[in-house]
Amino acid sequence: MEAVVKKFPEKTDGAPVARPSRAEAEAAVETLLRWIGEDPAREGLKETPKRVVKAYEELFAGYDEKPADVLGRTFEEVAGYNDVVLVRDIKFHTHCEHHMVPVIGRAHVAYLPDGRVLGLSKIARLVDLYARRLQTQEAMTAQVADALDRTLKPRGVAVILDAEHLCMSMRGIRSQGSSTFTATYRGSFADDAAQQDRILRLVGCGG
Structure with a gap:
């Protein structure tokens, strides 16, 4: 899957940022699980990469919003x-x-x-x-x-x-x-x- 290119608001250099695919993000979480010594294949962790990426979408949703739109009229x-x-x-x-x-x-x-x-x-x-x-x-x-x-x-x-x-x-x-x-x-x-x-x-x- 190709990376999605997205321009975040208020980038200091104005350059577009290449956002990795969801699959790549989930793979990165799996890598971290292995790095700390966990087994991503065990039952309790099988869905963790997907859950983490979904949580990050909410926790870091501010990159997709502009202050002028939020402040409104x-x-x-x-x-x-x-x-x-x-x-x-x-x-x-x-x-x-x-x-x-x-x-x-x-x-x-x-x-x-x-x-x-x-x-x-x-x-x-x-x-x-x-x-x-x-x-x-x-x-x-x-x-x-x-x-x-x-x-x-x-x-x-x-x-x-x-x-x-x-x-x-x-x-x-x-x-x-x-x-x-x-x-x-x-x-x-x-x-x-x-x-x-x-x-x-x-x-x-x-x-």
Whole structure:
């Protein structure tokens, strides 16, 4: 079966990526099973390669979506509201690009409208889109902020991620219960320490 050539969104070099066939992906999982010392032919593992590939289709579905499509339409009828809009405690799970081990956390996304607002569920969908890709937490924080800034063009954007990296708790130093905090600010939030402190207090991270 021939490899499927698919252009993933937002590739840095713009070049198409050759996606292997499903059969090739399943064979790769079987190879890993053999490498760890398992027998792919035993009853409990016979269907594992197919299950893993099917699971990966869901876990990494973010490569097939575009932020502009997820964010969709905006609304201009805001009845004069011009203060911060904050969606906090958006639960997400992603996979670190270094070890492909889960990262589990919460995202807090805020923006200052400039005459237009989004449906609140769209922000959660944007976080989910980027979570369903291989990630570093720093990159994901910036990606969510940039996509919201680019699509909505608000006066300011703030994105905060607080997450546990299982690559730290399951392997390596095995630090249990530690979390990583990242924050980025765009527009009027970028140089306004008072606004940044306000956002941190609203999400429960401030003093």
